[in-house]
Every structure is written in C-alpha cells, then in structure tokens.
Amino acid sequence: MWEMLYGAAFLAAFVGSAAFKLTYHPQGRKLQGNSGVGAIHRDLPCGPGEANRFDLYLPADKGRNSCGLVVYLHAGGFTSGDKRDDEGMLRYLCAKGFVAAGINYTLRNEARPEVSVYSQSLEIRESIPAVAAAAERLGYPLDRMAVGGGSAGGCLALLYAYRDRNAAPVPVKMVFEAVGPASFHHQDWTPYGLDRSPEAAAHLFSVMSGNSITPDMIQAEAYHEAVKNISAYRWVDERTVPTLCAYGAYDKVCPFASAGRPTRYPAAPLARIAYSIEALHSIADICPIVKSKLEIFLRKLPLPAPVRGMPCVFPGTPPASPRTPPRACRHFAGHGRSVGTRYSHRAPGRPPAQQ
Numbered sequence: 248m249w250e251m252l253y254g255a256a257f258l259a260a261f262v263g264s265a266a267f268k269l270t271y272h273p274q275g276r277k278l279q280g281n282s283g284v285g286a287i288h289r290d291l292p293c294g295p296g297e298a299n300r301f302d303l304y305l306p307a308d309k310g311r312n313s314c315g316l317v318v319y320l321h322a323g324g325f326t327s328g329d330k331r332d333d334e335g336m337l338r339y340l341c342a343k344g345f346v347a348a349g350i351n352y353t354l355r356n357e358a359r360p361e362v363s364v365y366s367q368s369l370e371i372r373e374s375i376p377a378v379a380a381a382a383e384r385l386g387y388p389l390d391r392m393a394v395g396g397g398s399a400g401g402c403l404a405l406l407y408a409y410r411d412r413n414a415a416p417v418p419v420k421m422v423f424e425a426v427g428p429a430s431f432h433h434q435d436w437t438p439y440g441l442d443r444s445p446e447a448a449a450h451l452f453s454v455m456s457g458n459s460i461t462p463d464m465i466q467a468e469a470y471h472e473a474v475k476n477i478s479a480y481r482w483v484d485e486r487t488v489p490t491l492c493a494y495g496a497y498d499k500v501c502p503f504a505s506a507g508r509p510t511r512y513p514a515a516p517l518a519r520i521a522y523s524i525e526a527l528h529s530i531a532d533i534c535p536i537v538k539s540k541l542e543i544f545l546r547k548l549p550l551p552a553p554v555r556g557m558p559c560v561f562p563g564t565p566p567a568s569p570r571t572p573p574r575a576c577r578h579f580a581g582h583g584r585s586v587g588t589r590y591s592h593r594a595p596g597r598p599p600a601q602q
Contacts (some may be wrong), residue, residue: 283307283342288385293350293377294370301350301378302330304341305387316379316392316417317345318407320371320400325364325455326355328399346387348378352403355454363457364399364477368406372414375407379416393421398501401427401492405479408488423491426501430481431455431474433465435504 285307290300306314317340321328330337330349340347352370355362379389392415396404401424407415408422433441433448441448445462449470453460456474464470475481494506 283344284338285309285341286385288381291377291381293374296353296370298351298353299370299374300330301348301374301381302334302337303378303381303385304337304347305382305385306341306344306346308344309386311344313388313390314382315345315420316348316382316389318348318350318375318378318392318394318404320350320352320394320396320403322396322398322400323354325362325367325399328354333397346382346389348382350374350378361457364402364455365457368403368411368477371403371407372411375414376416389417391420392417393423394419395423396427397425398427401425402429402477402479403427405429405490406477406482408490409479409482410476412488419488421489421491425493426495426498426506427492428501428505429479429492430505431478432471432505435502437504438499438502 283306285305287305288303291303293299293301319333319336319340321330321332323329323332330351333349337347337349350371352367352374353359353362355367375392379392382389394404394407395401404422404424405427408419412419431452433445433452436442436448439447439451441451445465448465449460449462452465452470452474456477458473458476460470460473464473471478471481492506494501494503496503498506
C-alpha cells in the first residue's frame with residue numbers, strides 16, 4: 248500500500264509542477280522573439296501512435312545553405328503536457344534562425360498504464376528523423392541539432408542526447424534542460440521516502456523503467472542495470488555533448504541530489520555547464536537564467552568536440568533546512584575552459600537573485 252501512495256505522490260507532484268509552470272510567470276518574464284519566425288506547421292505525424300505529432304517552426308530566412316534543428320520537449324511529469332505549452336520557447340528558438348520543433352509523446356494515464364519513461368524515450372528517438380525529413384522537404388536542409396526540455400522533457404532530452412545520439416539524423420551538438428531527473432538512485436529521492444522504503448522505490452522505478460524491480464533488488468543495490476535505460480547519467484562518456492543543466496537547490500519534485508549525478512560521473516567531459524539556482528521546481532524561475540547562457544551556446548553552434556578532463560561538478564549542495572540556504576554557485580564551463588563563475592548567498596525568505 249505504501250509503495251502505491253509514494254508512487255501516486257510522485258506523479259501528482261510532477262503534474263502539479265507542470266501546471267505551476269504553465270500558469271506562473273514571475274514578474275511577467277516571458278521569452279520573446281517573433282520577428283524571425285516564418286511558417287509554422289502544426290500536428291505533423293512522426294509515428295504510428297495517436298500522440299505522435301509535432302509542430303515545426305521555420306525561420307523567415309530561407310536563403311541559407313543549411314540550418315540547425317532544435318527540438319524542445321514539453322514538461323508534465325510524464326503524464327500530462329503538450330507541445331503547444333512551449334510555443335514561446337519554440338518561437339524564440341526559431342527567431343534565432345533555427346528550425347524548431349515541439350514533439351508530443353504518449354502520456355502515462357489510466358488508459359495507458361503500460362507507458363513508461365523508457366517507452367516515451369523510444370518514441371522521441373523514432374520521431375526525430377521524421378522531424379528532420381519534414382524540414383528538408385520544406386526547403387530547410389539541416390547539418391546539426393540540439394535537444395532540450397523542461398522537467399519530464401528535460402529527462403527525455405538528456406536520454407536522447409546521451410543514449411540515442413548515434414540514431415540522430417544529423418549530429419547532436421548540445422543538450423540543454425531544466426529540472427529534469429537525470430538519475431534514479433533511491434537514496435537521492437528523499438522527498439518521496441524512497442530512501443526509506445525499498446517497496447516504494449521498487450514500485451516507482453518499475454513503473455518508470457518498464458522493467459520488473461523487486462524490493463530485494465533495491466536493498467542489494469542490484470537494480471541499477473534495470474534503470475539504466477532511463478538514467479541519462481549512465482550514458483555519459485568521453486564523447487558526450489556539451490550540456491547546459493539548471494536545477495533548483497530547494498526542488499522537492501526533482502531532488503537536487505539526483506540532478507547532480509551526471510556531472511559526477513568519472514567519464515564526463517569538461518565541456519559542460521551545471522547551474523545550481525536558489526529556486527524550487529519552477530521552470531519559470533530558472534528559464535531566464537538558462538536563456539542567458541543558452542544564447543552563448545546557440546551563437547557557437549556548431550560546437551567543437553567535448554574535451555575530456557576533470558568533470559564539472561554541481562557547486563551547491565541541498566540546504567539542510569529552509570533556514571539554511573545553500574551557498575549557490577552559478578558556474579559556466581564550456582569548450583574545455585571555465586568562462587565565468589559567480590557565487591551568491593541569500594538570506595532566508597529573500598527571493599532568488601535576478602540575473
């Protein structure tokens with residue numbers, strides 16, 4: 248019974264965070280950018296399922312020999328959300344001169360209990376060639392791509408960039424995401440009690456991975472291979488693409504500890520970015536900071552190959568309590584060198600610093 252309650256709480260929290268993201272815009276901050284947007288093609292097919300549809304945003308400038316593709320995947324706790332939710336982001340990317348695409352995927356619900364994070368990631372992998380083919384057909388030849396997303400979409404973006412990049416129709420040059428779970432270690436998921444309940448961890452990880460995981464496997468630490476297919480950090484190696492990640496140090500939906508594992512993996516290349524932001528599970532709070540750094544990445548596409556070296560680690564740690572906020576570090580590292588670091592410490596009760 249307890250494992251069912253924990254699983255329900257996990258999914259409810261993710262869905263609630265998606266609803267918050269869709270309705271909350273701190274100080275009216277929104278992504279702007281329409282002047283460079285040309286045609287928009289909606290609900291194009293990219294797979295056999297009813298949900299397998301995508302929207303394609305084409306830049307107004309059609310005179311270039313080649314373009315970059317940026318795919319952005321929607322949030323929603325793997326159970327809700329839609330590509331139309333991210334129209335502001337997609338318009339912004341398109342206005343920068345990129346072909347931009349938002350892709351829907353089959354959601355897990357009572358009617359589709361067999362859906363898992365793994366099956367959703369496979370749908371994304373199978374959809375992107377159709378996206379690239381549509382762009383080419385409409386007169387936009389592609390030579391590179393990036394993939395991004397928020398929350399559940401961030402998890403799927405990392406999986407595509409790390410695990411499935413070899414299946415991409417054009418080279419994947421970078422991945423950017425906010426508050427997306429990157430690993431599934433039961434010790435990290437303390438807000439849901441998974442560190443204290445092997446039964447709850449086994450149930451939830453079975454649902455998300457599509458594999459059968461038992462409490463004994465959790466206790467014996469024998470479940471890691473069973474969740475590898477949904478744990479992006481397990482696919483990091485010396486060829487992993489440059490990455491921009493942003494997480495809230497106070498996030499109780501996607502725990503801070505789980506977010507840090509990709510940057511602690513020994514094979515991680517140096518060309519990475521990791522941001523710890525004094526915020527909750529709010530893409531609206533984090534997005535302006537991600538956007539400012541994303542501008543740097545987009546201007547540099549195509550990017551050089553990652554440089555292997557000391558991995559960039561998350562500089563902050565989760566606060567011991569709301570009364571002891573972390574000394575959060577905004578750290579940007581790319582192309583094998585650090586290009587800027589800033590530290591801040593805010594007093595309890597004070598809103599996150601604006602950048």
